[in-house]
Amino acid sequence: MKQLLSGNEAIARGAYHAGVQVASAYPGTPSTEILENMAGYEDVYAEWSTNEKVAMEVGLGAATGGVRALVSMKHVGLNVAADAFFGASNVGVRGGLVVVCADDPGMHSSQNEQDNRHYARFAKVPMLEPSNSQEAYSIMAPAFSLSEELDSPIMVRTTTRISHAKSVVDVNGDRPELGPPPPFIHSPSKYVMVPSYARPRHPLAEQRILRAAQLFEEFPFNEVIWGDRKLGIISAGVAYQYAREAFPQASFLKLVTTYPLPQQLIRSFAAEVETLLVVEELDPFMEEIIKSMGIAVEGKSMFPITGELNTHIVLQGAMKANLISGTQQGAAATTPTSKPLPPRPPLLCPGCPHRGAAYVLSRLRFGPKGSIPQAKVGGRKGKEWHIATSDIGCYTLMVYSPLFAIDSCVCMGASITLAHGLEKAGVAEKTVSVLGDSTFMHTGIPGLVNMVYNRSHSTVIILDNQTTAMTGHQGHPASGRSAKNEQAPKVDMAELARGIGVKDVNVISAFNLKEIEETIRRCTANDEPSVIVVQGPCPLYERISGTAFRVNEERCNGCKLCLDIGCPAITFDGDKAYIVPPMCVGESCSLCVQVCARKAIEKESD
Amino acid sequence: MLKKVDILMTGVGGQGVIMASDILTTAALATGYDVKKTDSLGMAQRGGSVTSHVRIGEKVFSPMIPPGGADFLVSYERLEAVRSLALLRPDGIAIVDSVAVTPLSVTIDGYHYPSIDEVRESLSAITQRAYVLPAMEMATKLGNPRASSVLCLGFLSVFLELPEQSWFDEIRRHLPSRLHDVNLAAFNAGVEAAQQSRKDEGE
Numbered sequence: 046m047k048q049l050l051s052g053n054e055a056i057a058r059g060a061y062h063a064g065v066q067v068a069s070a071y072p073g074t075p076s077t078e079i080l081e082n083m084a085g086y087e088d089v090y091a092e093w094s095t096n097e098k099v100a101m102e103v104g105l106g107a108a109t110g111g112v113r114a115l116v117s118m119k120h121v122g123l124n125v126a127a128d129a130f131f132g133a134s135n136v137g138v139r140g141g142l143v144v145v146c147a148d149d150p151g152m153h154s155s156q157n158e159q160d161n162r163h164y165a166r167f168a169k170v171p172m173l174e175p176s177n178s179q180e181a182y183s184i185m186a187p188a189f190s191l192s193e194e195l196d197s198p199i200m201v202r203t204t205t206r207i208s209h210a211k212s213v214v215d216v217n218g219d220r221p222e223l224g225p226p227p228p229f230i231h232s233p234s235k236y237v238m239v240p241s242y243a244r245p246r247h248p249l250a251e252q253r254i255l256r257a258a259q260l261f262e263e264f265p266f267n268e269v270i271w272g273d274r275k276l277g278i279i280s281a282g283v284a285y286q287y288a289r290e291a292f293p294q295a296s297f298l299k300l301v302t303t304y305p306l307p308q309q310l311i312r313s314f315a316a317e318v319e320t321l322l323v324v325e326e327l328d329p330f331m332e333e334i335i336k337s338m339g340i341a342v343e344g345k346s347m348f349p350i351t352g353e354l355n356t357h358i359v360l361q362g363a364m365k366a367n368l369i370s371g372t373q374q375g376a377a378a379t380t381p382t383s384k385p386l387p388p389r390p391p392l393l394c395p396g397c398p399h400r401g402a403a404y405v406l407s408r409l410r411f412g413p414k415g416s417i418p419q420a421k422v423g424g425r426k427g428k429e430w431h432i433a434t435s436d437i438g439c440y441t442l443m444v445y446s447p448l449f450a451i452d453s454c455v456c457m458g459a460s461i462t463l464a465h466g467l468e469k470a471g472v473a474e475k476t477v478s479v480l481g482d483s484t485f486m487h488t489g490i491p492g493l494v495n496m497v498y499n500r501s502h503s504t505v506i507i508l509d510n511q512t513t514a515m516t517g518h519q520g521h522p523a524s525g526r527s528a529k530n531e532q533a534p535k536v537d538m539a540e541l542a543r544g545i546g547v548k549d550v551n552v553i554s555a556f557n558l559k560e561i562e563e564t565i566r567r568c569t570a571n572d573e574p575s576v577i578v579v580q581g582p583c584p585l586y587e588r589i590s591g592t593a594f595r596v597n598e599e600r601c602n603g604c605k606l607c608l609d610i611g612c613p614a615i616t617f618d619g620d621k622a623y624i625v626p627p628m629c630v631g632e633s634c635s636l637c638v639q640v641c642a643r644k645a646i647e648k649e650s651d
Numbered sequence: 652m653l654k655k656v657d658i659l660m661t662g663v664g665g666q667g668v669i670m671a672s673d674i675l676t677t678a679a680l681a682t683g684y685d686v687k688k689t690d691s692l693g694m695a696q697r698g699g700s701v702t703s704h705v706r707i708g709e710k711v712f713s714p715m716i717p718p719g720g721a722d723f724l725v726s727y728e729r730l731e732a733v734r735s736l737a738l739l740r741p742d743g744i745a746i747v748d749s750v751a752v753t754p755l756s757v758t759i760d761g762y763h764y765p766s767i768d769e770v771r772e773s774l775s776a777i778t779q780r781a782y783v784l785p786a787m788e789m790a791t792k793l794g795n796p797r798a799s800s801v802l803c804l805g806f807l808s809v810f811l812e813l814p815e816q817s818w819f820d821e822i823r824r825h826l827p828s829r830l831h832d833v834n835l836a837a838f839n840a841g842v843e844a845a846q847q848s849r850k851d852e853g854e
Contacts (some may be wrong), residue, residue, distance in 0.1 A: 049680050053736060206715070212687045213680060213687075235822060283714070285713040286713045286714065287712070355715045356715070357717040357718050360717075385762070386733060387762030387763070387764060388754065388762070389663065389698070389730070389734075391664075392698045447759050608758060608759050611759070613755055617758055635654075644761075
């Protein structure tokens with residue numbers, strides 16, 4: 046049956062039809078929908094794990110028990126899970142273990158664009174890359190068989206345009222009948238990696254890669270498409286689609302097995318064509334291996350190493366290299382207006398529970414000095430500024446105008462630890478760290494433990510919206526909700542902080558500016574570590590709506606104080622503020638009412 | 652059968668761009684075409700720029716439309732139409748809701764928001780086949796401002812060779828039943844508006 050599926054939906058369907066029984070993941074764009082789809086199957090155990098390392102180990106545990114397991118994450122998630130990934134490569138599997146890792150070239154929703162294909166080579170794990178949703182679906186069953194045959198995890202690597210693009214899939218498989226798991230096999234020489242048992246595992250990993258290379262010579266989804274033999278192109282993933290469109294006449298070797306590469310297949314293809322190119326996104330991964338085989342090939346001399354490719358960029362690269370002639374298409378690609386267009390970046394939504402803390406931090410002079418006019422922070426010149434280290438989540442958007450409230454965002458969990466490092470370096474400014482509830486559970490906890498143990502004086506602000514909002518409202522251990530949307534045990538973060546040894550723990554409302562300000566002032570003045578849990582629900586997740594506030598035009602003097610909270614529902618109509626009714630969530634927020642000095646913002650019924 | 656049609660849809664997060672492009676793509680699939688679509692959302696849950704590339708044809712490779720390659724630009728907001736204009740091919744068809752959704756960069760940072768005339772001028776540099784219509788206003792009169800996304804699909808449908816029934820089926824499949832009537836009415840209103848515009852052109 047033909048269906049339109051995203052790559053992520055297709056991977057989940059393929060894994061389901063391959064008999065996967067356990068699926069684990071931590072949400073991260075562009076990988077999130079894989080686990081969300083797995084959670085929709087009643088006969089699959091699916092969980093949001095605390096972080097990617099945990100997810101990898103849960104998958105390995107299931108595979109060790111003899112059932113098939115799927116682990117999924119975004120590219121930087123594999124950094125968190127790397128220790129477990131190398132461990133899984135070392136001990137191997139019993140039931141098949143497939144690790145899907147979704148890269149984000151172009152950084153649509155990521156802090157970097159690392160090329161995770163290097164992980165396959167680094168950890169000696171065979172890798173497959175689908176070039177559309179059909180392949181994403183069809184390679185899952187072979188991936189699990191390979192995992193079991195090679196006694197190794199298999200990496201399936203996608204990119205944003207594979208995971209999120211939708212294309213036509215002939216869903217022709219079905220789920221096999223599955224019994225209970227087989228009896229556990231105690232095998233210390235395979236699973237207990239003391240040096241004496243670990244040493245013999247290394248040659249096995251090397252042999253396994255040689256064996257995989259042999260199998261990949263005949264892998265059915267690798268494909269040669271003969272055209273004009275003047276130009277031959279080796280490509281994989283979505284880059285293959287761009288190359289096919291850019292060079293409709295050329296010959297192609299489309300590879301799904303990108304580590305180890307099928308060298309015989311490549312040699313025989315290369316021997317048949319005059320000029321050989323590799324078209325790949327990000328690093329020259331295949332290009333360098335093919336060059337090391339002694340084959341003349343070009344790639345990154347023509348195509349950029351940074352950002353996403355597309356058909357246009359591939360064509361431009363080939364033209365610049367005089368590989369093809371012709372004028373550049375898309376000549377109209379200039380903005381046809383004289384004035385610069387107003388940007389429309391992502392924002393904190395109307396009613397967002399992070400806005401109050403962000404506003405207070407910026408008013409208390411936390412964040413980059415000089416971004417906010419001095420007059421707005423009530424400060425004389427030379428008054429001290431402070432540092433707010435942040436983490437990764439919706440609240441990272443408080444870096445933008447008009448809030449400018451944070452100084453760093455590096456990786457998950459790096460808010461608390463960076464603040465601690467700054468303090469220990471003797472930096473004079475006060476520090477606070479800001480992170481979300483899901484991020485605190487992910488990798489924030491060890492940082493807090495470290496802070497207490499090593500006698501930090503800093504303040505940790507946990508912005509608790511009770512969900513993993515930025516990736517689309519997934520549950521986490523402090524949300525009380527499971528991946529299957531059932532009620533789950535809920536970690537009490539304030540009690541956890543007390544258990545770690547924080548004496549000054551505060552739980553306050555996200556929509557009371559006075560309370561937020563008093564608490565931050567008091568905590569940052571104290572010489573002991575403190576935690577502030579700022580609680581308020583995500584209005585998108587809870588579908589919060591209410592009667593919109595409106596501006597009393599007689600009282601409004603157009604001072605624009607209300608714009609400082611950065612609420613998209615507030616605009617200016619002439620010289621008076623105007624609140625766009627369908628956007629305002631009303632009384633559940635009321636931050637604008639609290640900041641208006643002239644009491645000009647009121648309820649509709651007043 | 653059509654050789655190839657590339658449609659770029661754009662708007663502001665929350666306007667229903669992705670849902671509309673899903674309806675279009677599945678309607679084309681149901682008719683037997685090869686189709687691909689890819690969306691650019693950035694990190695935005697709400698409020699950011701959203702674009703969706705839809706490609707229909709006998710065989711589609713890249714999911715992304717190259718610059719100057721789109722046969723159609725459907726925009727649910729007039730600033731976003733200008734932002735995406737570079738993807739429209741010369742004399743491609745632009746269908747633009749005249750509605751303005753003012754970004755914070757205008758309210759706070761003093762950027763200039765383009766007037767209707769400026770938008771028309773920008774469009775006319777690329778194409779003489781631009782249709783600017785008050786889609787959200789029309790949908791509001793029909794009972795739901797959010798039905799503007801389907802109203803513009805109705806307008807677009809007049810230029811595409813897809814059977815009416817597959818549009819209706821996919822609208823029903825993608826929306827909860829309480830919204831069927833208003834959206835089917837919006838689709839028809841879009842069809843009528845397009846037919847009227849073409850008639851006016853002919854005269």
